[in-house]
Amino acid sequence: xxxxxxxxxxxxxxxxxxxxxxxxxxxxxxxxxxxxxxxxxxxxxxxxxxxxxxxxxxxxxxxxxxxxxxxxxxxxxxxxxxxxxxxxxxxxxxxxxxxxxxxxxxxxxxxxxxxxxxxxxxxxxxxxxxxxxxxxxxxxxxxxxxxxxxxxxxxxxxxxxxxxxxxxxxxxxxxxxxxxxxxxxxxxxxxxx
Amino acid sequence: xxxxxxxxxxxxxxxxxxxxxxxxxxxxxxxxxxxxxxxxxxxxxxxxxxxxxxxxxxxxxxxxxxxxxxxxxxxxxxxxxxxxxxxxxxxxxxxxxxxxxxxxxxxxxxxxxxxxxxxxxxxxxxxxxxxxxxxxxxxxxxxxxxxxxxxxxxxxxxxxxxxxxxxxxxxxxxxxxxxxxxxxxxxxxxxxxxxxxxxxxxxxxxxxxxxxxxxxxxxxxxxxxxxxxxxxxxxxxxxxxxxxxxxxxxxxxxxxxxxxxxxxxxxxxxxxxxxxxxxxxxxxxxxxxxxxxxxxxxxxxxxxxxxxxxxxxxxxxxxxxxxxxxxxxxxxxxxxxxxxxxxxxxxxxxxxxxxxxxxxxxxxxxxxxxxxxxxxxxxxxxxxxxxxxxxxxxxxxxxxxxxxxxxxxxxxxxxxxxxxxxxxxxxxxxxxxxxxxxxxxxxxxxxxxxxxxxxxxxxxxxxxxxxxxxxxxxxxxxxxxxxxxxxxxxxxxxxxxxxxxxxxxxxxxxxxxxxxxxxxxxxxxxxxxxxxxxxxxx
Numbered sequence: 001x002x003x004x005x006x007x008x009x010x011x012x013x014x015x016x017x018x019x020x021x022x023x024x025x026x027x028x029x030x031x032x033x034x035x036x037x038x039x040x041x042x043x044x045x046x047x048x049x050x051x052x053x054x055x056x057x058x059x060x061x062x063x064x065x066x067x068x069x070x071x072x073x074x075x076x077x078x079x080x081x082x083x084x085x086x087x088x089x090x091x092x093x094x095x096x097x098x099x100x101x102x103x104x105x106x107x108x109x110x111x112x113x114x115x116x117x118x119x120x121x122x123x124x125x126x127x128x129x130x131x132x133x134x135x136x137x138x139x140x141x142x143x144x145x146x147x148x149x150x151x152x153x154x155x156x157x158x159x160x161x162x163x164x165x166x167x168x169x170x171x172x173x174x175x176x177x178x179x180x181x182x183x184x185x186x187x188x189x190x191x192x193x
Numbered sequence: 194x195x196x197x198x199x200x201x202x203x204x205x206x207x208x209x210x211x212x213x214x215x216x217x218x219x220x221x222x223x224x225x226x227x228x229x230x231x232x233x234x235x236x237x238x239x240x241x242x243x244x245x246x247x248x249x250x251x252x253x254x255x256x257x258x259x260x261x262x263x264x265x266x267x268x269x270x271x272x273x274x275x276x277x278x279x280x281x282x283x284x285x286x287x288x289x290x291x292x293x294x295x296x297x298x299x300x301x302x303x304x305x306x307x308x309x310x311x312x313x314x315x316x317x318x319x320x321x322x323x324x325x326x327x328x329x330x331x332x333x334x335x336x337x338x339x340x341x342x343x344x345x346x347x348x349x350x351x352x353x354x355x356x357x358x359x360x361x362x363x364x365x366x367x368x369x370x371x372x373x374x375x376x377x378x379x380x381x382x383x384x385x386x387x388x389x390x391x392x393x394x395x396x397x398x399x400x401x402x403x404x405x406x407x408x409x410x411x412x413x414x415x416x417x418x419x420x421x422x423x424x425x426x427x428x429x430x431x432x433x434x435x436x437x438x439x440x441x442x443x444x445x446x447x448x449x450x451x452x453x454x455x456x457x458x459x460x461x462x463x464x465x466x467x468x469x470x471x472x473x474x475x476x477x478x479x480x481x482x483x484x485x486x487x488x489x490x491x492x493x494x495x496x497x498x499x500x501x502x503x504x505x506x507x508x509x510x511x512x513x514x515x516x517x518x519x520x521x522x523x524x525x526x527x528x529x530x531x532x533x534x535x536x537x538x539x540x541x542x543x544x545x546x547x548x549x550x551x552x553x554x555x556x557x558x559x560x561x562x563x564x565x566x567x568x569x570x571x572x573x574x575x576x577x578x579x580x581x582x583x584x585x586x587x588x589x590x591x592x593x594x595x596x597x598x599x600x601x602x603x604x605x606x607x608x609x610x611x612x613x614x615x616x617x618x619x620x621x622x623x624x625x626x627x628x629x630x631x632x633x634x635x636x637x638x639x640x641x642x643x644x645x646x647x648x649x650x651x652x653x654x655x656x657x658x659x660x661x662x663x664x665x666x667x668x669x670x671x672x673x674x675x676x677x678x679x680x681x682x683x684x685x686x687x688x689x690x691x692x693x694x695x696x697x698x699x700x701x702x703x704x705x706x707x708x709x710x711x712x713x714x715x716x717x718x719x720x721x722x723x724x725x726x727x728x729x730x731x
Contacts, residue, residue: 010541011543023198023365024198027196027198027367032366032367033198033365033366033367034364034365034366035364035365035366036360036363036364036365037200037363037364037365038307038363039223039224039226039227039308039363039653044543044544044545044546044576044579044651045541045543045544045545045546046541046542046543046544047540047541051364057447058448059366060439060440060442060443060448061439061440061442061443061516061517062360062361062364062366062436062439063360063440063516063517064517065443065516065517065518065521065528066518066528066529066530066531067528067529067530067531068529069531078537078538078539078541079541081534081535081537081538082534082538083534084531084532084533084534084535085530085531085532085533085534086531087531087532088529088531089529089531089532091531102541102544103539103540103541105539106539107537107538107539111537112537115535115537119532170725
């Protein structure tokens with residue numbers, strides 16, 4: 001088993017929480033993993049990404065070789081396209097369609113969606129609305145994680161227990177909300193696949 | 194033993210705790226910050242009374258750690274690569290004094306300059322100071338080497354440098370820990386003159402250091418961190434330092450290498466191993482995630498030996514970090530590429546946060562300076578450096594910690610009046626105070642703006658040594674009371690702030706303006722924690 005995953009978003013959008021969940025789930029299944037994060041300067045509203053590598057064999061490089069990623073998980077639609085050179089030709093993109101506009105030359109939404117629809121394999125979702133339906137828009141990253149779960153090669157129960165661990169000190173209500181968000185994203189993806 | 198999921202930085206911190214340190218000293222700097230943060234958050238460290246506070250700068254951190262070593266206890270000091278420039282005086286001389294308790298210096302290099310102003314390679318410093326150096330290839334080695342480094346430091350009575358790079362520092366993986374050690378007892382050096390570097394003593398100590406080089410090289414040969422891995426195709430031999438070994442492995446399925454490889458993790462280099470590889474192969478490829486340190490030595494000035502491939506002959510790019518694809522190209526392998534990035538994807542550079550106080554401060558400064566024209570604001574290193582970019586375009590320099598004030602002095606001496614210095618609170622106590630003293634003694638016509646957001650912001654909001662002390666420091670350095678003014682950097686006070694800045698720009702001496710408002714990130718974090726505490730209580 002080997003899954004090379006690029007997580008993409010804008011600093012502060014919570015891609016590291018997605019990475020942490022997948023990482024914890026992979027540990028639960030005794031897989032090897034390496035996860036390269038971006039800290040420091042680019043966290044201030046800049047484009048951020050994380051390389052997450054899961055494998056049943058030891059992982060050598062902390063970085064995924066270009067063209068070898070199995071999955072791009074993005075919490076922002078323009079960011080989902082930034083790492084296309086990293087994606088294998090048979091890879092999937094899972095992305096939220098909610099734009100984070102903090103630059104003046106952000107592309108037209110219609111054009112942006114057309115670029116995504118050109119791709120052979122993608123899941124798009126309105127993560128913000130779905131998170132709101134769950135009770136808090138802040139859970140949008142967990143909705144995106146949920147949509148990625150059918151592609152991770154991990155047991156869904158491992159993901160659930162990872163979510164519980166990650167939000168352990170935030171109380172039962174928050175845990176339930178996030179579990180619901182993950183479930184909702186997953187159901188959406190299963191329908192769209 | 195259970196595996197912990199740790200960043201490279203965290204693996205080093207855990208190893209330092211397990212290795213029985215009594216104290217850790219550091220100034221925040223990407224990618225080294227998380228080492229100290231991990232110790233600060235560790236229960237074990239608290240229970241064992243391990244001292245873990247931020248220092249004013251890397252030099253004070255290095256010296257404090259040396260003091261702990263003098264007293265016989267184990268100490269770690271951490272910094273980013275350019276921090277080692279600041280600590281260099283203490284660092285190089287600590288090699289001459291030698292250590293008593295184990296002393297390990299961690300320098301985190303940043304090839305590709307993800308969050309830095311250069312990509313200098315700290316291995317030059319290790320060689321310069323003539324001390325042993327370790328360079329892990331992965332997080333497990335980072336843990337193991339840290340444990341070994343303390344042992345080596347005490348055995349050889351010498352500080353040891355641990356050199357890491359961004360990818361290792363900020364990448365997370367499972368790390369197995371080994372049994373913890375107890376802290377050392379207080380124990381003075383056997384020779385109470387060991388640390389007195391008077392010329393007569395220093396000459397003796399230096400000769401001792403030179404005499405230890407053979408022992409250090411022997412340690413590099415014996416530790417197992419340098420080893421030759423056999424390969425059948427001897428047309429090429431490969432020297433892989435630190436992290437680059439992983440990128441090499443990534444190019445072969447199942448970890449089966451086709452060429453002989455010398456994996457390097459400890460310096461000074463064991464010459465026998467280098468010679469063995471050199472003699473058995475036709476050409477040599479050197480992989481270094483940093484400067485071509487070994488490659489240059491191997492080529493020599495005249496480059497008349499075997500063909501040496503690497504960063505100097507164009508086989509690898511001359512700058513930037515390595516990755517599996519770059520290393521693959523050097524091996525003659527073809528790589529897949531995904532699709533191209535569509536044109537409509539625009540750059541998203543980092544910027545000041547919404548609601549950041551720096552934004553209001555620079556809007557006021559820009560307006561106050563409008564009549565003088567652009568190009569007279571010297572600045573420094575921190576979040577506020579982002580104000581060089583659009584839309585503010587407010588500053589004209591960022592060189593090294595503290596350089597804003599001193600560069601403004603020189604520019605004013607040259608006739609650029611008024612000259613402005615914009616520096617953050619933490620940067621001011623790091624290296625700005627002495628510059629301000631120069632300005633006062635010089636009666637320079639400069640306006641110093643100390644942007645006080647009450648934290649070390651860029652690295653994630655660590656405690657600032659300047660907190661609550663700036664006004665008194667400025668007063669104490671001799672800036673006259675009527676030219677020290679605290680501003681409220683908020684939109685509603687914009688006009689008032691512009692007027693104050695204008696007035697001080699006209700003053701022909703040193704003015705210090707202090708726009709003071711808490712960092713929006715630390716403020717939000719505090720509010721969240723408060724709210725959380727409240728719900729928990731209910």
